[in-house]
Amino acid sequence: MKLKLIYCMSLLVLFYSCGQTVKDNMPWKPLFNGESLKGWTQKGGNANYEVRDGAIVGTTARNTPNSFLTTDMSYDDFILELEYRVDPSMNSGIQIRSNSFPHYMDGRVHGYQVEIDPSDRAWSGGIYDEARRGWLYPLDGNPEAQKAFKQNEWNHYRIEVIDDTLKTWVNGIPAAHLIDGKTSGGFIALQVHSIGKDQKAGTEILWRNINILTDSLQKYSRESPLEPIVTKNQLTIDEQKNGWQLLWDGEMTENWRGARLDSFPDRGWVIENGELTILSTGGAESAAGGDIVTVDTYGDFELKVDFKLTEGANSGIKYYVDTDLNKGPGSSIGLEYQLLDDERHPDAKLGNHEGSRTLASLYDLIQADPDKPVNPIGEWNSARILSKDNHVEHWLNGMKVLEYERGSNDYRKLVSESKYVTWPNFGEAENGHILLQDHGDRVSFKNIKIRPITKEN
Template sequence: MKKHHLPLLLMLLPATFSQYGCASKSNESVQLSESSQENGWVELFNGKDLTGWTQINGKASYKVEDGAIVGTTVMNSPNSFLATDKEYSDYILEFEVMLDNDINSGVQFRSISDPAVMEGRVHGYQFEIDPSDRKWTGGIYDEARRGWLYPLSLNPDAQSAFKKGAWNKARIEAIGNRITTWMNDVPVASVVDDMTPKGIIALQVHSIGNAEDAGKEIRWRHIRIKTTDLKQREGHSAFVVNLVPNNLTEEEKAQGWRLLWDGKTTKGWRGAYKDAFPAGGWKIDAGELQVLESGGGESVNGGDIVTEQEFDAFDLQVQFKLTAGANSGIKYFVTEKENVKNASAIGLEYQLLDDARHPDAKMGRDGNRTLASLYDLKTSEKNQRFLKPIGEWNQARLIVKPDNTVEHWLNGIKVLEYKRGSEEFKELVSKSKYKNWENFGEAAKGHILLQDHGNSVAFRSIKIKELKAI
């Protein structure tokens, strides 16, 4: 039947025929199919069989049942994937998913399975499907590669979007280097990354460790893709994880972010207690602001550097890369009023440290000199799963709210919180090396400092958003 005859035929159908059963689902499918074709959508799953899909990795079973692809968990198998036979680059992908409440799954996109790499193991971006109490559905995980890129700790408002025991509609927009996800029309994750511009799409059945989880099912249906006339859906204003070095997107600018370091010059920075940037000890190379190795010791080479501007309430992001055994820090509320006699300037400190190799990790109290801790005052609560190895880039985030609540974050996870000037804070100071500094850490505003502790450390993608009281 020709397409242009279909609307007339539907108008002639008796009301009771579409209202009470028989052909209503069939007609709905035809109308959806026509709408998809007219808007440039292509169905990746025909609703009948697995044509266009091939299973790679793992032993989980995949079948078609009631118009859906059904994946079933099995014991003694690694993660299994049902992958498209084609690769795709820029696109919008939509699908519906429903799964048992106590298992985990995901959908790979722009992913790779190459026999020459990890023996063909699927790796790349994954849209997380997580019905657990963690509620990270729609987050972005980098399977078998970098781990979590966008945990939903970064967007807690989206954690309630997924509905257990029901069909859920997912949307992935991968356009250029910007990736955004939606769950049931709620904006979830926003990542800017250029590592993998194209690849397969694959449906994951996760490995299981308990026999009682065998036989659990994940169902996908209405899987469709659009590869032309692509436009980002409006209304996605979530926090952006931008992995392109020293870059700001229009979305970040609209949210109030600006670069605190331009990635090329010393503009906006100077030496602590100095009028100019240090003549030595620091180097700008390939978009990195590097502390040069000087054999250890505070400020013995170039010395600390500080922002020319002072800040009170702010949200700060800094990517940092440590070398083996390195020690450094990000200090804030630095006033330069204290006489430090050529030592590091005084201020609150987000500790940067190789915990496994540097002796400072075992000093202080209860680990309060370890990575991401409030140095010598409060210990960060880190999960090793979210740490990048020494020599790779980690992301520090430091939030100082107008009410003086301070948060330390590491790779998208909050690891510490306190309130400046509170009784708890004063008690911590009284037990620290700063106990003799009057009103330590309570200045109304101050500089942000990057520490030269004599070890080779690199910084990049330094961004700030100033916060105002609501």
């Protein structure tokens, strides 16, 4: 019996490595009819896509960025299987849960990519985050998967995307197991990578037998023996290389203290499921656990924070905070990236400068772009603040929504017309704390990361 089982498993792998789809009882739906590109649209670059002998053929072209043949439909949870054959000199990939928005890098395709890598690195089946975070799951620790790819032959991919879990197989060999909640849905796309001046134009990659399953996924899902990489409240590989620091790991609070305390508050703030949440007290400022600030102070920096609002919520992310100012009631003083439910909170219509108290605005000073991309209440949004040489930018969900120069004449005029006029040199400190505000409403935070900027970087 044991020998028979080994034989059957070997035969299964042989079928995959030969580019043959093993027959099963899964109710697959084809994404490609074998005859035309109906149901697909090209985005990005101008590489050529055509149908030849029942396969989609992508061909490299000079002087064009990455090209993507995208499905017209979007998919959230699915199981995808397909075959491809790639020129050994090419790099490519299969985009999943990917998107193209006008506000994000002028429509650039971005999202998860299952790598196709015929180079000596051999990371085929690994997971890359195209035009966002870079590598999420490389294959340098999985030699079996690295050996699974076959040069100049048809290769088989199985890709499972269910909830926040992404799993891949290359010719039947488990390649990647990622747990990441960044994106819940988007299109599927076939990539033809841009080429350098030393690479040959006209090289090809072919795809065929592209089938998807969107129903009864738990019934057909496979277990993966690989230890998953979990990205929540962790630094990605590229973030580690680029000098990012984790301000909160999902559990410990040693990097934070109360704005008026020597330690983290013992009430008001709750840590559950990798989320840091300030509880509601009905809108009273600093009445739950009070504001929390980083133990360290920062000069030039880049900050990323994911946040989730409840209905009618008001909060903020402050920077260049001096906790020695404002010892009385209310919040500590600093520049503020406003967090607000614009539709339901009255503050959205208040302020000395029109719209300057809306989501992602520089509170009471500068309004964020009204066309900003906002995810619905109860879903996660991503804030990014960049401050370098007194130039500051606010970003929301990948879009720059405002920028200004600290200490400039225009900036000081805005301050003189705001509630901050009573604070000398407001917002012009060389260093300060990062602050998460307790404004009496329930708001959650995760993936809090900072990159101190020095002359070297």
